Amino acid sequence: MKKFTKIAISNEEDLIMGKSLFPVTCGNNLTIGAGKVYPEINFTLPTMMITKETIPEVKKHYSEIMDNILNRSKILNIPGLVVEFEQLPPMTDVPEWGAEITELIKKELDKFYVETGIPNALRVTVLDLRDADHPPLLRTGIASEKTISGFELCAQAGADILSIESVGGKEVHDQALMYGDLHGIAASLGILSYRDMGWLWDNITSIAKKYGCITGGDTACGFSNTAMQLAGQGMLPNILAAIDRAASAPRSLAAFEHGAIGPSKDCAYEGPIIKAITGYPISMEGKSSCCAHFSPLGNIAAAAADLWSNESVQNIRLLSGTAPEAFMELLAYDCRLFNKAIESNNALELRNLMVESDVEHSVEALILEPNVVIEIAKAIVNKESGYEKTKAAIETAYNSIDVSLSNNKISLSNTEIEWMKKIEEEISAFSKTEEEAVEYLEMMYGTFFSSQAYGL
Amino acid sequence: MKKFTKIAISNEEDLIMGKSLFPVTCGNNLTIGAGKVYPEINFTLPTMMITKETIPEVKKHYSEIMDNILNRSKILNIPGLVVEFEQLPPMTDVPEWGAEITELIKKELDKFYVETGIPNALRVTVLDLRDADHPPLLRTGIASEKTISGFELCAQAGADILSIESVGGKEVHDQALMYGDLHGIAASLGILSYRDMGWLWDNITSIAKKYGCITGGDTACGFSNTAMQLAGQGMLPNILAAIDRAASAPRSLAAFEHGAIGPSKDCAYEGPIIKAITGYPISMEGKSSCCAHFSPLGNIAAAAADLWSNESVQNIRLLSGTAPEAFMELLAYDCRLFNKAIESNNALELRNLMVESDVEHSVEALILEPNVVIEIAKAIVNKESGYEKTKAAIETAYNSIDVSLSNNKISLSNTEIEWMKKIEEEISAFSKTEEEAVEYLEMMYGTFFSSQAYGL
Amino acid sequence: MNELLEQLAICIERGKVNLQSPFPVDLKGQEGADELTKRAIENSIPAEVILNESLMVGMQKVGDKFEEGKAFIPDMLIAAKAMNAAMVHLKPFFESGEVELKGDFIIGTVAGDLHDIGKNIVRMVLTGGGWNVIDLGTDVKAEKFVATLKEYPNAFIGMSALLTTTMMQMEVTTKAIKEVSPATKVFVGGAPLSQEFSDRIGADGYFPDPNKFVKYLSQAI
Amino acid sequence: MNELLEQLAICIERGKVNLQSPFPVDLKGQEGADELTKRAIENSIPAEVILNESLMVGMQKVGDKFEEGKAFIPDMLIAAKAMNAAMVHLKPFFESGEVELKGDFIIGTVAGDLHDIGKNIVRMVLTGGGWNVIDLGTDVKAEKFVATLKEYPNAFIGMSALLTTTMMQMEVTTKAIKEVSPATKVFVGGAPLSQEFSDRIGADGYFPDPNKFVKYLSQAI
Ligand code: B12
Ligand code: B12
Secondary structure (H helix, E strand, O other): OOOOOOOOOOOHHHOEOOEEEEEEEEOEOEEEEEOOOEEEEEOEOOOOOOOOOOHHHHHHHHHHHHHHHHHHHHHOOOOOEEEEEEOOHHHHHOHHHHHHHHHHHHHHHHHHHHHHOOOEEEEEEEOOHHHOOOOOOOOOHHHHHHHHHHHHHHHHHOOOEEEEOOOOOHHHHHHHHHOOOHHHHHHHHHHHHHHHHHHHHHHHHHHHHHHOOEEEEOOOHHHHHHHHHHHHOOOOOHHHHHHHHHHHHHHHHHHHHOOOOOOOOOOOOOHHHHHHHHOOOOEEEOHHHOOOOOOOOOOHHHOOOOEEEOOOOEOOEOOOOEHHHHHHHHHHHHHHHHHHHHHOOOHHHHHHHHHHHHHOOOHHHHOOOHHHHHHHHHHHHOOOOHHHHHHHHHHHHHHHHHHHHHOOOOOOOHHHHHHHHHHHHHHHOOOOOHHHHHHHHHHHHOOOOOOHHHOO | OOOOOOOOOOOHHHOEOOEEEEEEEEOEOEEEEEOOOEEEEEOEOOOOOOOOOOHHHHHHHHHHHHHHHHHHHHHOOOOOEEEEEEOOHHHHHOHHHHHHHHHHHHHHHHHHHHHHOOOEEEEEEEOOHHHOOOOOOOOOOHHHHHHHHHHHHHHHHOOOEEEEOOOOOHHHHHHHHHOOOHHHHHHHHHHHHHHHHHHHHHHHHHHHHHHOOEEEEOOOHHHHHHHHHHHHOOOOOHHHHHHHHHHHHHHHHHHHHOOOOOOOOOOOOOHHHHHHHHOOOOEEEOHHHOOOOOOOOOOHHHOOOOEEEOOOOEOOEOOOOEHHHHHHHHHHHHHHHHHHHHHOOOHHHHHHHHHHHHHOOOHHHHOOOHHHHHHHHHHHHOOOOHHHHHHHHHHHHHHHHHHHHHOOOOOOOHHHHHHHHHHHHHHHOOOOOHHHHHHHHHHHHOOOOOHHHHOO | OOHHHHHHHHHHHHOOOOOOOOOOHHHOOOOOHHHHHHHHHHOOOOHHHHHHHHHHHHHHHHHHHHHOOOOOHHHHHHHHHHHHHHHHHHHHHHOOOOOOOOOEEEEEEEOOOOOOHHHHHHHHHHHHOOOEEEEOOOOEOHHHHHHHHHHOOOOEEEEEOOOOOOHHHHHHHHHHHHHHOOOOOEEEEOOOOOHHHHHHHOOOOEOOOHHHHHHHHHHHO | OOHHHHHHHHHHHHOOOOOOOOOOHHHOOOOOHHHHHHHHHHOOOOHHHHHHHHHHHHHHHHHHHHHOOOOOHHHHHHHHHHHHHHHHHHHHHHOOOOOOOOOEEEEEEEOOOOOOHHHHHHHHHHHHOOOEEEEOOOOEOHHHHHHHHHHOOOOEEEEEOOOOOOHHHHHHHHHHHHHHOOOOOEEEEOOOOOHHHHHHHOOOOEOOOHHHHHHHHHHHO
């Protein structure tokens, strides 16, 4: 296990788009994080079933998508490209299907490279099937085996970058989130998720080594993006979602402690914290992912991005053409702007504009402000265990919000202010030790999770 | 008729986003072109028929769209908004339908203003029905009457800004374009379109005066955007499309000579030339309109925009929500960035990044480079008649391309270079007088148009 | 209203379960729903009065606040917890004729889909609205819905799906249900859906908003 | 190949109509398709040979260049003009047994829709591919398609639509056609369409690319 005891990027001016300390080279000659931001295009099926009978139709969709996005990439003369193939449940459930589609996409990318010389790489995101059981077994059982074999087969079939949106600890986090139980949130992320990430990423790393793939990274999508969605719909306080984001960083960092080297996953909005700590390149999504979900982070998300993604869009027709092709165009133009700024030494100015334009509107954006990111990153590396790191991240995030409130840098509704007080109280009542915290989880959420699944 | 004999914005640094010389105030307290860029959101129906029977369903779509975009506008705390209702053929064909939908939208906007205080305005774009006849009669006949009555009824029903994508001269321009006949292009735009615009906009202006609406402006959509689409699909040379863009500016300027005061129409990519000449605010669309059409102008289009639009998107479901709501979010974030740049005195830097990022990739973008825009604008105001203006615009555009080629600022395929020669030759053979040019049109395209329709 | 009942209503609304519960902060160390209900019974206030004039009033208030954007899901859940603590004491009094429920509602996320946050919220709102909710969880096959319907023949059915590739399971399931019981009403929800989709698959309605849905249901019966 | 025929092929490919025509610039003042065809006939080269070994070769070349992205629509149209100038002289020789066409093709933009640029391109490519195209123009009602089909009973039919609100006219029209003539093949095109849409409305195929469409048609007969 790799320990990050000090942060790689400590100057906030260096936490910037297109530049990482340890660029990653993969696929067809694509180097990520070395001075350019590339589009990472994502897509999914329209309304249809995936069964043995429909597999030919499924493949036809992926072929059509590839034709369209590569056509647009060529016309717009993009400098490089990552394509993400994010699997849907049946594609990992029958891992051969996932592998066949991986092969199909990879072939198209190889042909495209020969024809155009445009560097590219394929990220395959295997589906984490392991939460189908109640409580999830995670390390054992058929769902776990299939998930791992999904990685194996896709690596073999040509995946350049491996990723997953893993779910360990989510069964508890979901509950804690709904009750706004910050202690439960901290313990589920800092202990359960953190432990599962270690186990899972050791496995992924060894598969990646075997086939020469890149270990991209994971995302707290099921955790803090769920919180963000719920806050966006008025169901949770925004400050809780903001703090949940910070709390999820140690969990996502665990992938890197266990072999990941980036580019991290697009929907991991905790990416900048990971980048500050590790120096590895990250993928981010913002306004360009309006097709997949709404968010208060449209511009600020780009601040430190090395890849710029649209998260996902169905293969349906818009007026211009298919939706994947349309979003390919959007990403290409955003990246042109980022790269022109980098090239002309204006990246910092552009970054600051993007940051400032969102921070004044949202407490969730505040957490991604480069100086706040660096404070949280520092707090995390100073602590030993996953639980300690998570508590430190929460405290730092809370303090940043508190200070910004006093400075009138941001403003919150009275309902949210009430929650600030509640959160302050909860923080001061956090269990001191990991053992106590586990006891708390067992008392409150014992029926939802199995200790063995986490090696506890 | 108002004559523009010198250009309003002669310094290329002043041709910039969010700032016009003559801001326009309209609707619910919205001032356009006075230091902020606002979203102009556009939308259309999904696949369905418009008949008496479906009108209730049609209205339900528009209500749903309004609910969604206003909800997103409020969440993202936008500073102001223009909604464009662009009519579909049956809505002008039965002008009452268009008026009823206008009323429905306007009511929602008024309510939104009361609730949120966010300034807003409604642009109604009436459909130009006049090209249904062959050859088009334009000034007479039922199609013409209905088109004009569309304006009358919508103005009455609450439209704040009136616009149209008018079609005079298109019946000839379409033919000339397909043959790559630059002389035909120049004469159809400079004589036929220019004359029709005068007639049409006198009419629109008098209706606007009667009801206190703003006369927004017209667009050469059916002319140079058609050329851009065809060039984008490899059917026409890009340089021809680029030159056609410049050639269409005098035609679109005619609206302003006959009473328009902006904001000009979003799909009028000739907008910056109009803004340089008149000083009135303009609406533009770029990467944000990837839902409606592809283009080589994704970033540069924003350079001088006062409104920023998505052109059009069907009311269908994406993964995030409906497509109009998703594009509302996209526009809101782009505008946040523009406005933050303006606020912090960085607009010029941002503008230059957006300009430069596209110009190196496309000759069509080159025509929108601020210094080229100003040259073309100067050439136009120096000439007397529509035909002279158009020829001057073409020559100036051609020269700019030629110089940029020599400087290696842009590069073109050999096939395009061949066309440069052909175009040079054609320019030198243009008819000297308007009479000769009309004779040429009659000889080449006599069956397609009627001289009376243009008062010739 | 009696001062005690007023205070109890506040405990429900604010989610103050009992003396020990640390939240809300400003009520720390004070008695909660648990103690106050016990006391009300000791004071011989009739159970119906406690329920209708205090507990329900508190729940209603937090529900209203939620609709106005002045409370969140956790506030509602915690209020429900306080309510439960109170109900423990009232239960005996409702022994025979328990509070009447509006009806049965079977809910689940369709086969192949594990997204359940939306579904859980719908369940909560339905429960709060007085429905007896049978939650089949996630990844629920058509047969399971049908089998459960046999147990609760008058139930309404609600399905949730978040994936474009599981939406079509709703059609399969709706057909299976309507085959055995054409009169059963089937409702669908989930981010990628629309009314048009509901119509297409033969379901009885699409609702994006659980509160509006519950209101609609109440009127439907 | 004979030098004269080679030169003639070049005139077709490059769109050099006759001596007077100013384009292409580098052929200015030289003879064009008109003069060279006359000369070939004078030299007693058989009409079939002129057509097949020269004119068609030139057209083929510009077509190939277009597909490779090395020529544009105007290049094809101007080549077609040169071809027409040549054909004037060859027509008499084909008096009785004219060049055989592949078949009839009825095309039009559907009712309510005036977008015709795409449709015109399809027409051009079909004509170039040897089809007898009957172009009904824009805003074409179902009845008009049906009436024209009576005149050309073996024709294929192609419809174009660019608006989401006129797409459904394609269904109306397809139904009307299939009712009177179930065997008639109906094809659809236009930016907002898809194969799925074509299937849904009962048409026989959707083609975004006219060249691929013509190839498909040639194989279909
Ligand atoms: C959170 C989330 C997850 C969490 C789920 C946690 C959980 N326990 O549910 C996790 C991380 C596990 C997850 C996993 C996956 N997800 Co997911 N997920 C989301 C996300 C971000 C939010 C969903 C959510 O909870 N919203 C909040 C709730 C409150 O809203 P809601 O569900 O719509 O419900 C409301 C209404 O719809 C309504 N409602 C809902 N149901 C019903 C039923 C009735 C009867 C009624 C009346 C009303 C009603 O009421 C609710 C309250 O208002 C969405 C993004 C999005 N734009 O929606 C993606 C999303 C749905 N997921 C997506 C994908 C691809 C996946 C995965 C395949 C990812 C992967 N490769 O790993 C897996 C699939 C897992 C599986 N087998 O199902 C895609 C779907 C793409 C597609 N093709 O459809 C989305 C759109 C994200 C994206 N990529 O853009 N996901
Ligand atoms: C040019 C254009 C116009 C021109 C039309 C000029 C003309 N003579 O055709 C003008 C300005 C007149 C015009 C008017 C309108 N337009 Co218009 N227009 C366009 C534009 C920009 C390009 C269309 C085009 O010519 N493309 C180039 C050709 C070559 O492509 P194509 O038609 O798709 O054809 C190709 C293939 O599809 C295929 N094909 C086509 N037909 C067939 C048939 C068969 C059988 C086969 C096999 C293949 C095939 O082959 C072709 C060659 O590759 C589109 C934007 C877009 N994204 O498409 C909007 C667009 C189609 N128009 C739109 C609108 C709204 C309108 C108006 C209502 C605007 C208004 N309010 O004034 C009016 C309606 C007029 C009417 N009654 O029909 C919308 C449609 C929205 C919707 N709801 O569907 C679009 C999408 C623009 C937008 N707003 O986003 N338009």
